[in-house]
Each structure stands twice: as structure tokens, then as C-alpha cells.
Amino acid sequence: MGPADTGLGSWPSRRARISPHRTALVQADRTLTYAGLAHRVDRLAAALTRLGVRRGDRVAYLGVNDITVFETLFATALCGAIFVPLNHRLSGVEIGYMLADCGASLLVHSADADELVAAAGALPRVLRTSEFDAEIxxxxxAGGEPPAAGVTFDDPCLLLYTSGTTGKPKAAVLTHGNLTWNTVNQLAHFDVLSTDRALCIAPLFHCVGLGQITLPTLFKGGSVEPVAKFDPGVILARIEQAGITGFSAVPTMLQMMCQDPSWDTTDLSSLTCVLYGGSPVQERVARAWLDRGVRLLQGYGMTEASPGVSMGTHDGTPEHPLSAGVPHFFTDMAALGHDERATPFGAEPAELLVRGPNVFAGYWNRPQESLDSFIDGEWFRSGDVVRVDDGWTHVVDRVKDLIISGGENVYPAEVEAVIVQLDEVESCAVVGVPDERWGEVGVAYVVTRTDLSESALRSHLEANLARYKVPRHLCFVDTLPRNATGKIRRVELRAMAARSFAPVEGAE
Structure with a gap:
């Protein structure tokens, strides 16, 4: 985040005045204090200005989690420019699309992205992170001074591309105010101390990597250690070795860690808070962490909310292990009513509407989509169906994932939750496929841990669900297609289901 008004210096500079000698960032054999970070950010911002970066320009970053991501983010903000972290797991064609879509004037990249940059096609000006020291x-x-661009809370700070599970990805515009208020919401919800030491294992091109734990810890003057590649055994060892106090993750990461051979012997006593979100977690995974005494909190959010909307509490999570908690302090939730207006939640699930100072400014260069995503100009349509019980939020499903079979609503997430109750099941996903009689029927794709017969799975479903909710087709597969953040790519599963099970027009 940049300065809130002209002439007062960058965010790292302000932090450096409070705790200059504390460690801000650490990675392998490199450590940066807050004073050191502020010094490098000032000089790097001056270098970016010399390279032609001006207020409002987009500076893209491509590479794995690294200290240089933070240096580039803060230096870009100090210039009054907009930081665009790109997904290094994409193809060159996809990277080329994003660079063109955001109109980047500069691409910063680390050595691990060399081949991807070469495959991206037409490029803006390029700066490798290995050149940082020389530029600084x-x-x-030269004795140059950093730019004094100055920003307000309403100025854009960040473009984050949505995961793109359907269609072309689009960039959510997050302002300095959005990121600041998300940080304040986090700090109001759980304790972060200046003595905390956090791991940043979720990718920094994703809202969880930046907004959850990471920026709040830096805001408080704690230490953040970015991790370039997720390895469950390595992460567990690092928690014990470094006395890590917290991290944020997606459920797949939590599952892989509690299944690692070192899980039972790793000392996790230093952990004070582990946040997760992005998709539902299996109850046995949540219980595995809670049973180890880890203060695990599920959050619900989205890129467009910077990302926090709701989160569990330490007091209530043991009784609500699968709930996404209660709304953040400065965030409001409402249900979309039948009259397309915001209304309080009732007994029935409804599409969630969100408003608050953490909610984004719109999609980059997509004015109509931005306008259509809000109700009454203030309530963002999440696209998620939610029910609220006694104030606690439960995400039911995506609106677009709803299956209407014989006139009845079937939420895939409800069916998936029943499937994963079986110990033999590793993961699963349910999608709809057209059906001549019922309109749509369900197709369940199931990854198993041990042997499981179709008849046993069907019997379990029929014992726990209404008959119309039981998928017509049960398919055992080795893996499920996922995007870079671990979310299941349902568009691929729908295409697979259509090829296998959709009725052929004209067939008898």
C-alpha cells in the first residue's frame, strides 16, 4: 500500500519509523529489516520512474513467491502505479492475454519465469529481478529521490485476475482503501502481534496470499517468510524450526499437510492462527488440525472483496468447524430477494450480497460487467448461495453450479459433503448434465483413497439424501482438474460429462 497523502513516504517507510530494526521479510539466507525494506523500496521506485513508470501505469510481476514480489508491490504503489501479479502456472498465451488486457508498461519477472516470458509473445519493457541491485x-x-506521487484510498493499487474457471479471466481493481480496510477487518477478527512470524505459502498472485495473514502481519510489524513452492513436509518442518505463528492456505494444502508422514511428530505448538478459504474443507481435515490444538479459522471471501467477507472465531469454530463464520467488522452481508433487492437472510438459502469499504472498484476496462455486478450500486452480487444459522455463515454453492432436476434445486456442494463423509473418498465434484426426462441430472466424479464400490457409494447417498439429489451417474477418477489455486475446474468436468452422458439430439 502506498502513502495515504502526498509527501509522507511509502508504507514501508512509515513502518520503518516505528520498528526499523525488526525483521520484515526473510527467505533462505536473505533477511530484510523494515528500515532495509523501506530503503530498497524508495530506490526501486526511483528506478521504476527512470524506466518510464508513471502514475496509473500497470507494472506486472511474474514469478514464484519471493521477497522481490513485496519490493515490486511497494515500489509500484509509491510511484502511484498499479501492481499486477500474474499466475506463473499459466501458459505463455494466457500470460500474453493478461499483459495486453491490463496494458502493462513494464513486466518484472524472476529467473524461474524466463521460459514463460519467452512464450508470452509481445511484451512491454522487461526488468528481471536479478537486476534490482544494479538499478538500486x-x-x-545518482542521489535520486523517490517519486512523491501520493495516493488516496480511492486510487487503484492492485489488479488481481480472477481464476478464470469459465471464459476469459478479468481483473478486479482493488484500491489502496480496499486493501487497508481488509487489513483492518482481519486485525479486528483475530490477534496479530509485532512478534509474529508468518509463512506466506498461498501464491501472491492470489487474494489469499496477499490479504490473509500476510499484509496484516506486515502492518503490525511482524515477520513474513515467502515460500516459493509448496511442499507439505517442508512446510511442517519449517513451522517447527522457525516457530511459525500463522499462515493462510487453501483446503488442499491443509489436507496434504495432515496426510504427510511427519504430521504426527511435528511440533505445531507455535501456531496461534491458521486461516483457510477458497473452497470448502472436509470435516475430517478440519478436525485433524483442531485436534492438534491448532487455532484453525475458515474464512469466506472473494477477489472482489480484497478478499475477506466473513470468518470463524476462535471461540465458535470448535462447534462450527465447517462454517465460514460471521461477517467481518466493516463488512455487511445481505440476501438477494425475489424483487432483486437486498434483504435480511431468512430460513432459506439465498444469493449473498456484500458491501463495505473492502469491496472492489469494479473490473478493469469492463464498465458494463462492473455495473451489472452490483445491486443498487452498492451491494456486490457474490454469485454464491449462502444460508445463515444463528449468525454463522454456511456457503451452500455457486449460483451457476445449481442443478435443476425435475424442477427441484440440487446444490452440488450438499451432495459432495455427503460423499466425502466416507473415509474411502479423497475428494469429489458433482456437476449437472442435460437429461431429456428431468432437464438435468447429476454426475459425481470421485477420487478414492481406498477401494469403494459404486453400489456402496450409491447406498450411502440414498441413505443421506433425497432421491432426486442422488447423482444419476457415479464416476471414479484418478484426479480432478484444478486451477492454480486448487479450485476444481468444473467447466472441464461439465464438458467431460456432456461428452459421456448428455443425450444425443435425434437419438431414439
Whole structure:
């Protein structure tokens, strides 16, 4: 985040005045204090200005989690420019699309992205992170001053591309105010201390990597350690070795860690808070962490909310292990009523509407989509169906994932929750496929841990669900297609189901 008004210096500079000698960032054999970070950010911002970066320009970043991501983010903000972290797991064609879509004037990338950059096609000006020291030294020798662009809470800070599970990805515009208020919401919900040491294992091109734990810890003056590649055994070892106090993750990461051979012997006593979100977690995974004494909190959010909307509480999570908690302090939730207006939640699930100072400014260069995503100009349509019980939020499903079979609503997430009750099941996903008689029927794709027969699975479903909710087709597969953040790519499963089970027009 940049300065809130002209002439007062960048965010790292302000933090450096409070706790200059504390460690801000650490990675392998490299450590940066807050004073050191502020110094490098100032000089890097001056270098970016010399390279032609101006207020409002987009500076893209491509590479794995690294200290240089933070240096580029803060330096870009100090210039009054907009930071665009890109998904390094994409193809060159996809990266080329995003660079063109955001109109980046500069691409910063680390060595691990060399081949991807070469495959991206037409490029803006390029700066490798290995050149940072030389650029910074040039600014020191020249005695140049960092730019004094100054920003307000309403100025854009970040473009985050949505995961793109359907169609072309689009960039959500997050302002300095959005990121600041999300940080305040986090700090109001759980304790972060200046002595905390957090791991940043979720990718920094994703809202969970930046907004959850990471920026709140830096805001408080704690230490953040970015991790380039997720390895469950390595992460567990690092928690014990470094006395890690917290991290944020997606459920797949939590599942992989509690299934690692070192899980039972790793000392997790230093952990004070582990946040997760992005998709539902299986109850046995949540219980595995809670049973180890880890203060696990599920959050619900989205890129467009920077990302936090709701989160569990330490007091209530043991009784509500699968709930996404209660709304953040400065965030409001409402249900979409039948009259297309915001209304309080009742007994029935409804599409969730969200408003608050953390909610984004719209989609980059998509004015109509931005307008259509809000009700009454203030309530963002989440696209998620939610029910609220005694104030606690439960995400039922995506509106677009709803299956209407014989006139009845079937929520895939409800069916999936019943399937994963079986110990033999590793993961699953349910999608709809057209059916001549019922309109749509369900297709369940199931990854098993041990042997499971179709008849046993069907018997379990029929014992726990209304008959119309039981998928017509049960398919055992080795893996489920996922995007870079671990979310299941349902568009691929729908295409697979259509090829296998959809009725052929004209067939008898």
C-alpha cells in the first residue's frame, strides 16, 4: 500500500519509523529489516520512474513467491502505479492475454519465469529481478529521490485476475482503501502481534496470499517468510524450526499437510492462527488440525472483496468447524430477494450480497460487467448461495453450479459433503448434465483413497439424501482438474460429462 497523502513516504517507510530494526521479510539466507525494506523500496521506485513508470501505469510481476514480489508491490504503489501479479502456472498465451488486457508498461519477472516470458509473445519493457541491485545502486550513486506521487484510498493499487474457471479471466481493481480496510477487518477478527512470524505459502498472485495473514502481519510489524513452492513436509518442518505463528492456505494444502508422514511428530505448538478459504474443507481435515490444538479459522471471501467477507472465531469454530463464520467488522452481508433487492437472510438459502469499504472498484476496462455486478450500486452480487444459522455463515454453492432436476434445486456442494463423509473418498465434484426426462441430472466424479464400490457409494447417498439429489451417474477418477489455486475446474468436468452422458439430439 502506498502513502495515504502526498509527501509522507511509502508504507514501508512509515513502518520503518516505528520498528526499523525488526525483521520484515526473510527467505533462505536473505533477511530484510523494515528500515532495509523501506530503503530498497524508495530506490526501486526511483528506478521504476527512470524506466518510464508513471502514475496509473500497470507494472506486472511474474514469478514464484519471493521477497522481490513485496519490493515490486511497494515500489509500484509509491510511484502511484498499479501492481499486477500474474499466475506463473499459466501458459505463455494466457500470460500474453493478461499483459495486453491490463496494458502493462513494464513486466518484472524472476529467473524461474524466463521460459514463460519467452512464450508470452509481445511484451512491454522487461526488468528481471536479478537486476534490482544494479538499478538500486544506480539510484544511490545518482542521489535520486523517490517519486512523491501520493495516493488516496480511492486510487487503484492492485489488479488481481480472477481464476478464470469459465471464459476469459478479468481483473478486479482493488484500491489502496480496499486493501487497508481488509487489513483492518482481519486485525479486528483475530490477534496479530509485532512478534509474529508468518509463512506466506498461498501464491501472491492470489487474494489469499496477499490479504490473509500476510499484509496484516506486515502492518503490525511482524515477520513474513515467502515460500516459493509448496511442499507439505517442508512446510511442517519449517513451522517447527522457525516457530511459525500463522499462515493462510487453501483446503488442499491443509489436507496434504495432515496426510504427510511427519504430521504426527511435528511440533505445531507455535501456531496461534491458521486461516483457510477458497473452497470448502472436509470435516475430517478440519478436525485433524483442531485436534492438534491448532487455532484453525475458515474464512469466506472473494477477489472482489480484497478478499475477506466473513470468518470463524476462535471461540465458535470448535462447534462450527465447517462454517465460514460471521461477517467481518466493516463488512455487511445481505440476501438477494425475489424483487432483486437486498434483504435480511431468512430460513432459506439465498444469493449473498456484500458491501463495505473492502469491496472492489469494479473490473478493469469492463464498465458494463462492473455495473451489472452490483445491486443498487452498492451491494456486490457474490454469485454464491449462502444460508445463515444463528449468525454463522454456511456457503451452500455457486449460483451457476445449481442443478435443476425435475424442477427441484440440487446444490452440488450438499451432495459432495455427503460423499466425502466416507473415509474411502479423497475428494469429489458433482456437476449437472442435460437429461431429456428431468432437464438435468447429476454426475459425481470421485477420487478414492481406498477401494469403494459404486453400489456402496450409491447406498450411502440414498441413505443421506433425497432421491432426486442422488447423482444419476457415479464416476471414479484418478484426479480432478484444478486451477492454480486448487479450485476444481468444473467447466472441464461439465464438458467431460456432456461428452459421456448428455443425450444425443435425434437419438431414439
Amino acid at each position: 545502486n544506480t539510484e544511490i550513486a
